[in-house]
Amino acid sequence: MVTLFHGSALCEVDGEGNVTLPGFVADALNEAPDGNQLMVARHEADPCLVSYRRDHLRTLRRQTERRRIADERAGRDPRGHHRRVRRAFGVVEPLRQGCGTANIPAAMRHLGRIGNRALFVGAGENFEIWNPDLALESEDENLREITAWQVQAAGADHANGGH
Structure with missing residues (x-):
């Protein structure tokens, strides 16, 4: 069974990086029968972070190896492969989770x-x-x-006494 994340939410992050996980993330993790440890990394193309279940690292490994082989066959510079591998595996950390919360590591923030x-x-x-x-x-x-x-809704909620 594939865990699918769908939805959006604006969340408060405290000075230590702690955040309450939005419902759509918590719901998807509860559906995952084989573990729900999350990883967080820099997004490949956009100026944001990306988070996925730990078992997705195996998929990333297969993808980087396929690209390495294709690059090698095409005579491309191997440094491209090494950059991809560093981005996929060197700039990634566990998203430490508690009961409905997570801590985004300082380097990732x-x-x-x-x-x-x-x-x-x-x-x-x-x-x-x-x-x-x-x-x-x-x-x-x-x-x-x-x-x-989301920003407007959060502002309206805050103005009405919500958090």
Whole structure:
């Protein structure tokens, strides 16, 4: 069974990187029969973080090996492979989890420019963690729209005495 993350939520992040996991993440993890340890890494293309279940590392390994072989056959510079492997395995850490919470490691918060708020966005087998200010500047119109809505809704909730 594949765990699919779908939905979005704007969450408060404290100074230590602790955050309450949004419902769509918690629900997907509860559906996972074979473990729910999450990893967090810098996104390959966008200025955000990406998180996925630990078992996805095996998939990443197979993908990087296939690309290495294709690059080798095409006579490409092997440094591209080494950069991909470092990004896939060297710039990744466990997303430490508690009861409905997680701690985003300091290095990952730095790489993702995560401050006191983070936008969690489902992306199928993974989810992204965005600095909402960067998401509002994204080239992706859908991401900009959902971010603007989440920020507005959070502002209205805060004005009405919510958190």
